[in-house]
Amino acid sequence: MATPAKLEFKPEVTSVEPDEHSLMWKDTFAQGGLYQIGAHAHSQSIKEQVTPLTVGREGLPRSATVNRPFAAPVIEPGKLTAPAQGFYGPARSQVIAEWHGQVQAIHDEFFVAELRGTLGGGVAGSHEEAQIPMDEVREEDVELVREGAFFRLCVNLEVVNGTKRRVTDLVFRRMPAYRRDELEEAVAKASTLFHAFRVE
């Protein structure tokens, strides 16, 4: 067997069969916070996801075809999963509904959150309360589930190899820490406001 080498994604090889250990992590910054988007059951760090793909050129899956997109990971029915996006992404993925949520209360098996619909027919502008099973929170995100924590809930419609499927995506926001300078600035602003305020 040839020495394993990193798989290079050149135009001639753009797809292989699904690999449970492949995919997917995508870190993205939004509104100053770090979102970690990942498959519920398949989340790996970005380094971890690349490493398992080191296969010998001769070891490329026989089913790999030219000009076909990389397939998404196996989706566990009934589990929240990430959309197959990023540079291994499918041909098409569309967000059909999106809410911004905030954790209100935490129970043993579920948490309660307030949802504000931001995108989608019958969703945008909605104000709802959701009960979300703790099982659906990725292991890495469990520590983020606290009262007041922010998250994004999306339903994506993906088309993979001509097959449509719905993928629900729960993304907890990793909030940045307070910086000393911004705290000092806030306190100074508050002091100015306080002294400008007339009370009797």
Add this chain to the structure above:
Amino acid sequence: MPFEWSDVGAGPALDQIEVSVFGPGFGECIVIHVGGGKWLVVDSCVDTTDRVDPKPVAEKYLRSIGVHLETQVALIVASHWHDDHVRGLARLVEVCKEARFCCSNALLQQEFFAFVETMSTGTAATDGAKVKEFRRVLSTVAADHARPATKYAVGSRTLATWPKATGALPVNVTLRSLSPSDKEFELFLQRIASEMPSHGQPKRAAARSSPNLASVVLHLDFGDTAVLLGADMEIHNDIRRGWTAVLDEAKVCDLGPASLFKVAHHGSQTGHHDQVWERMLETRPSCIVTPFNKLPVGKKLPTSADVDRISLRGKLFVTGSRDTVGHIRGRDNAVVRSLKENGIAVRDLRTAIGLVRMRRFVEPDASWVAEVFGAAHEVKV
């Protein structure tokens, strides 16, 4: 019956008192005519069923009956700092340019200002509705030098008077605050200090729970009668806190019993104190409850037991239904199925808005005339 703003008709006569209570299921707002075309507003909520024009209900109502908000609203009171009492408050303060603002003394301390600013820092601000609203209110009031100075509310304090010589009513009208107590003031600031973020701590939203006990209970005296607005006040076994402290303040002020009661804390058992009914209210007063539907089924307020308990003591009106407006139209079936498959249960928090309007003249034998609009209803015993 759906609420229609055009149904509310004309405003009260100049010598007629009006107390209108709105409660869309999450939130409440009280609009009061104190005679002579002068109004005061206590708390604010928005019409959540109206996605096109979600303005504060007080603004919509007063405009619909021909009130000039810019000059006729004399006072805006924030009873406490909870989402269900402050939505739309900032806009209301901005629109009512001559209105004096009033809130608990605890919310006018530098520590609280710092807390509000801190929650709003940087690009990842974690200010929720209540922080945003209050920050905007504080900024608006501070920048407006023509506006009367803000009035702070504590136990036994006269907030405003409308003397009979200057008004249309044949009596002096006096608005007093009966809370928060000194103990509650102290505890509120301790809580703010403990929640104040520190360097290196991850950002998160302000805690949902801040004490109802710090809310401002109001007593509005019309000479022959009075109105008691219970805010979200609850009972506590410490005599320096909750309704027990309020009862002490009422005793000091020698207040007359009220014939109209905005029942405290959405009619909950924890907002009930027998002595309030015995000492601060007339026999069988008119009572108005605003529902709170942001609780699991069976716990939504008022519960059936709450309704029974209050109905035994007074003539009860509820401003809305505990039920939501129902299924959201136009939602993609794929979205509904997807949530269901993942075990995510969602429910609409919007409820149909309702208004209970009470009017009466200030005469010895006068009584309140009630009207209900939208989802509001009288509870028949």
